[in-house]
Amino acid sequence: MSDEADSKQDQAPKHAPAQGDVALRLSGLSKRFGSTRAVEDVTYTVARGSFSSIVGPNGAGKTTTLSMISGLLPPSSGSVEVLGDDVWRDRAAAQRRIGVLPDRLRMFDQLTGAQYLAYVGSIRGLSKQDVRSRSESLLDAFDLRDNANRLVVDYSSGLRKKLGLAATLIHQPELLVLDEPLDAIDPVSATTIVEVLESFTNRGGTVLLSSHSMEFVQRVSDHIAVIVDGKLIAEGDMDEVRGELTLEERFRHIVRGPEETEGLDWLDISFR
Template sequence: MTDTPPTSKTNQEDTKVCPVDPSTQAVALRGLTKEYNGTVVVDNIFLDIPIGAIYGIVGPNGAGKTTMLSMATGLLRPTKGSAWIAGANVWDEPLEAKKAMGLLADGLPIFDRLSGRELLTYVGALRGLDEDVVQLRSAELLEALGLAEAGDKRIVDYSAGMTKKILLAQALLHNPKVLILDEPLEAVDPVSGRLIQQILRNFAAAGGTVVLSSHVMELVEGLCDHVAIINKGVVELASHVKDIPSEKSLTDLFVDIVGGAALAEGSLAWLGGGEK
């Protein structure tokens, strides 16, 4: 990992706008922008995520959260702008950035003809971990996530919640510096959800950084110490949760910022009772 950010012209321009050195942050975004056919879906985002934080990213459907995270992790090339993971520029130093991160991305292809245990063995080999370390960590992760009995079952036969948990296990396997999770508790049962939250708290307490995107406000409010609200491709708010006014819940603040919707009077009045 490099101690200083790359010195390309683009990166120099980005860092002039935001004086915080991106190499000091767990995740740093500078002017991150994505356009599709002239339509801007992520618009010049600057964001710093400090080391050791549990950082929640929330926003309405189509706000640009997943697109932003895809660019930040190297899955999608930005139209312009730069991103750093643990001090490594994602596009100039991709191997260093990828070594530092564990990623659970929603909607990516899965090697689902492998068993859960085989997937972890494969990922461990890709990460260059010793075989004994992979076996030990795999056994511990499968046990902790309630997948020990399903470890030898093919992932294609897993439920949606079980699939989410094995993907979390593969993201944790190499003990990354930064863990980036897109909807980590979607389809996960409440018991497993509580256990996963404890794993994430322990991970951050030991010096790791968690970045999670979620639509579940209660999760973000109860778990995260920082939050960013994304709306229409821009960061509307980035704050430590202690700086959010105590008289407002995160849900109330979210609705205030992105705008609420109300059902028009008389709309869908035909619903109910099964009558035509």
């Protein structure tokens, strides 16, 4: 690990939330695929009611980490606790408290949007009355009312993402785990989604997401973890991690990326 990365770890907060205030606790979380170590010894906590983000370059291990947190991919070692429930010792109990949006969400696309929400609500064990009332509220909150009776197969990528987000909330989870929630979302819909997520955290819920948009992460997050090559490089409150720089600038410094593209001089065009 570089000296700069070590210094960033030194700047991470040394305090941790009290036991009752912890929504998510990762302890030595690691994942290997054969001889490849995708995630290595990731340890940190996320406080209840926080809006937390995981950032890192492509292939850094973000999706693998989120999949282990949400109960979709078993870790090779380490543990994940959601509000005190061990995800891999009592998976059913933990998953009742989690709403998950994978990056590549598969849907039953021969259902309408309303039918899809009803289906998700029913497999989550909700009563018919709760399914109906919550579906109606979610269709309005995510501005899906006009598309409620269209087949999902006819939805755009952005509409599918909004419907998937709505479905993550129908069982009233306490922790949302979202992989690239704003991918393929237009700016107006993005504003709607952010408002819903901020309302969720204001009511005591916790959001954990990954995103490649540093501007978005800086705007909405109060906690951040930076993962590079499967290792936790920096973690803490947003202001503590980024310092006086923008998050994009700090991220570039942490991962030691190039300040500018080199070796493409042949792209220069001369009009002489």
